[in-house]
Amino acid sequence: MKKVCIVGASGKLGQYMVQHCLNRGYEVTGVCRERSVGKLEHYIGQITLLPGDTNHRAVIQKAVAGCDGVLTVLVPWGRHHYSTGTAQAVLDYARPGARLIFSCGWHITRDGQDVYPASLKRDEILAHWIGRLTRLIDLDDQVEACRRIFASNTRWTVVRGSDLEEGESQGLPVWSRHVGDPILASNITRRVDYALFMVAALENDELIHEAPAIVGCQTPSALAHQDQSSRIRQET
């Protein structure tokens, strides 16, 4: 992995990903909205920045050219198919064989086998209706974007984030295939570590065609699972 594009580089998740990529010595191209260029001024000289909406096909085509990996922040803003436009442009223009990593939340399901806590389902229904009434967000469009990614024959990974919090890194989050698996019960991840997982996925081929749901590695549910697996190892 040498050259990486970050689509949505100016957001909180995007900026953490920029830093993790630079730490690994990758050459970084970032895409962000024109009005947000200033948020990345501390990276001037360290990254190439292409201003533009992330669903702008010509901008994405230019940004992903020659990249070995593309990290995409998929956001359901507005009612003009922002998520699908962004995902489709990345799928269409990334070079064949490039690693494509997309962000979303636990609400996305790949195979319908996720078991959601009642509180999460309630929040999702609320966000759905608020989005419809205010026309500010479109969760259905993020669902459709992920459906297209899952159906594509690119080397994709869709990273499904739990609730997020700020704070210092605790290390690489743990993951499971389905929301509802006990290891994920704590439902919290440091945002900096969500970014770390996205960037680490670029070089983890085991995650190709997976939609890992993640949780912080120091959370009670992750630690309990670790204790349980080491107990099983000792008993065998």
Ligand SMILES: NC(=O)c1ccc[n+]([C@@H]2O[C@H](COP(=O)([O-])OP(=O)(O)OC[C@H]3O[C@@H](n4cnc5c(N)ncnc54)[C@H](OP(=O)(O)O)[C@@H]3O)[C@@H](O)[C@H]2O)c1
């Ligand atoms: N927040 C959570 O609790 C949570 C939980 C699980 C998963 N996730 C996932 O994590 C990812 C990042 O989420 P985040 O909450 O951490 O936010 P974030 O990193 O701050 O990213 C927000 C992104 O949305 C862009 N944006 C904001 N307003 C916009 C608008 N009106 N039109 C177009 N783009 C707009 C921002 O660009 P600018 O810099 O240009 O504003 C930025 O790239 C998403 O994929 C989300 O589904 C979030």
